[in-house]
Amino acid sequence: xxxxxxxxxxxxxKITKPGFFLGSHILSNxxxxxxxxxxxxDPENASATPAPRIKFKRLDKTARHIMQILDREAVxxxxxxxxxxxxxxxxxxxxxxxxxxxxxxVSTVKGIVIARRNAGVNTTIRLRRxxxxxxxxxxxxxxxxxxxxxxxxxxKKVRRAKLYYxxxxxxxxxx
Amino acid sequence: xxxxxxxxxxxxRNLSINPNRTISxxxxxxxxxxxxxxxxxxxxxxxxxxxxxxxxxxxNSKRTGVIAVKCGMTALWDKWGARVPITVLWCxxxxxxxxxxPEKEGITALQIGCGHKKEKHLTKPEVGHFRAQGVPLxxxxxxxxxxxxxLLPLGTQISVRHFVPGQYVDVTGITKGKGFQGVMxxxxxxxGPASHGASLSHRSPGSTGQRDAPGKVFKGKKMAGRMGxxxxxxxxxxxxxxxxxxxxLWVRGQVPGNEGDFVFIKDAWYKKPDISTLPFPTYxxxxxEDESSLExxxxxxxxxxxxxxxD
Numbered sequence: 001x002x003x004x005x006x007x008x009x010x011x012x013x014k015i016t017k018p019g020f021f022l023g024s025h026i027l028s029n030x031x032x033x034x035x036x037x038x039x040x041x042d043p044e045n046a047s048a049t050p051a052p053r054i055k056f057k058r059l060d061k062t063a064r065h066i067m068q069i070l071d072r073e074a075v076x077x078x079x080x081x082x083x084x085x086x087x088x089x090x091x092x093x094x095x096x097x098x099x100x101x102x103x104x105x106v107s108t109v110k111g112i113v114i115a116r117r118n119a120g121v122n123t124t125i126r127l128r129r130x131x132x133x134x135x136x137x138x139x140x141x142x143x144x145x146x147x148x149x150x151x152x153x154x155x156k157k158v159r160r161a162k163l164y165y166x167x168x169x170x171x172x173x174x175x
Numbered sequence: 176x177x178x179x180x181x182x183x184x185x186x187x188r189n190l191s192i193n194p195n196r197t198i199s200x201x202x203x204x205x206x207x208x209x210x211x212x213x214x215x216x217x218x219x220x221x222x223x224x225x226x227x228x229x230x231x232x233x234x235n236s237k238r239t240g241v242i243a244v245k246c247g248m249t250a251l252w253d254k255w256g257a258r259v260p261i262t263v264l265w266c267x268x269x270x271x272x273x274x275x276x277p278e279k280e281g282i283t284a285l286q287i288g289c290g291h292k293k294e295k296h297l298t299k300p301e302v303g304h305f306r307a308q309g310v311p312l313x314x315x316x317x318x319x320x321x322x323x324x325x326l327l328p329l330g331t332q333i334s335v336r337h338f339v340p341g342q343y344v345d346v347t348g349i350t351k352g353k354g355f356q357g358v359m360x361x362x363x364x365x366x367g368p369a370s371h372g373a374s375l376s377h378r379s380p381g382s383t384g385q386r387d388a389p390g391k392v393f394k395g396k397k398m399a400g401r402m403g404x405x406x407x408x409x410x411x412x413x414x415x416x417x418x419x420x421x422x423x424l425w426v427r428g429q430v431p432g433n434e435g436d437f438v439f440i441k442d443a444w445y446k447k448p449d450i451s452t453l454p455f456p457t458y459x460x461x462x463x464e465d466e467s468s469l470e471x472x473x474x475x476x477x478x479x480x481x482x483x484x485x486d
Contacts, residue, residue, distance in 0.1 A: 058435065059244055059290070059314075059435040059436075060433065060434045060435025060436075061435070062244075062435070063244055063245065063246040063247060063265070063434045063435040064246075064247065064434060064435075066246045066247075066263065066265060066423075067246050067247035067249070067263060067434075070249070070263065070423075071249065074249075074251070098256070100255065100256045100257070100480075120249075121249065121251075122249070122250060144252060144256075145252050145256050146252075146256050
């Protein structure tokens with residue numbers, strides 16, 4: 001069984017096929033290596049689904065894939081910690097936010113969601129609300145640790161994904 | 176059949192001239208270079224055996240760097256709720272592929288290899304180099320000059336745990352190519368006025384020199400040309416998080432290059448890290464430690480909340 005450290009080989013050992021070392025890597029489920037992942041994972045799982053390939057022929061594809069995996073894991077981690085409901089444009093939402101700059105006061109924010117931008121862990125929603133008689137739109141990241149609680153108060157029927165037309169209509173829906 | 180070199184001829188001539196002078200046998204074996212397919216074992220000449228053991232780091236010693244692949248950028252929230260812009264670097268299977276010593280090559284350096292490559296995609300001289308050293312085929316090789324006490328034996332694997340979260344590093348990479356760019360983007364010139372009758376010179380460099388004396392344009396005058404695609408170093412990048420299971424490194428801020436490009440990470444020169452915290456010469460994993468079960472290590476951000484302390 002080949003060990004992990006190559007320094008233990010004697011100096012006079014002739015390596016005829018350098019590619020022979022590939023099978024010796026001790027691969028784990030979370031390990032990412034560029035050496036043959038598919039070769040070692042097939043005897044591992046006898047289940048129906050094959051192991052998803054991590055390594056691509058182009059390094060930048062592998063890099064982007066790694067970023068996707070990390071993003072997905074970050075979202076999963078936030079979802080297991082607190083419950084984030086499905087938020088769509090047209091929902092009327094009440095949030096409890098913890099603002100760190102304002103000496104960590106928990107403020108409630110109530111408004112209508114006019115846009116949602118999906119970007120993994122940086123998924124943001126635009127909330128439009130009336131603050132002291134002025135219409136205010138704020139961009140809030142959904143998975144931020146500062147967002148303590150989200151409650152859906154009402155769901156309005158809309159036929160658009162981005163409700164920017166509400167900026168002209170001042171009183172139509174609850175802003 | 177021995178190869179007869181110039182040195183051997185001069186040695187024999189010296190022998191014939193003064194036969195009483197005895198020269199050490201190591202020189203005679205050095206001149207008689209026989210053909211053999213084994214790598215030369217030179218423990219007799221240099222006597223340097225590099226052991227893979229942790230040593231004490233002095234303020235003058237320099238550790239190796241690491242080659243990584245730039246994966247991409249995101250932003251994370253640290254434990255106090257502040258946003259940290261993050262670049263993810265993947266230190267894919269770094270291994271020491273050649274050790275350069277003052278006796279043989281004249282410098283103290285370690286050649287590190289990163290990534291994996293198939294034999295059919297490498298040229299024969301490159302394959303021969305890996306075969307001679309006895310090291311698996313790597314995609315990228317880079318030499319890092321080190322001090323003598325930081326030398327590692329051939330074939331040592333260098334993992335992400337070589338760095339400590341919270342330390343500063345210098346990251347070198349080839350910047351993104353921007354193509355042929357004008358002088359405003361390339362050198363930050365102010366250009367010309369946008370209106371008031373300026374004819375055809377909104378983005379031009381303006382004057383390029385004086386008149387008859389000197390009568391020429393000086394060499395190195397900043398003009399339009401190809402921008403980007405050069406090697407640059409970003410200094411004092413803060414290491415935020417380390418994941419030893421997948422060899423990933425999270426650093427704060429930008430790093431030169433595109434996604435999928437190689438970058439070279441070294442300890443910072445200006446914001447030197449604390450010597451006692453760094454594994455020297457590199458991190459050696461103990462036998463009972465399972466790499467895949469380790470949790471990611473995050474930098475220590477301190478106990479006081481930075482937002483509350485603003486009062």
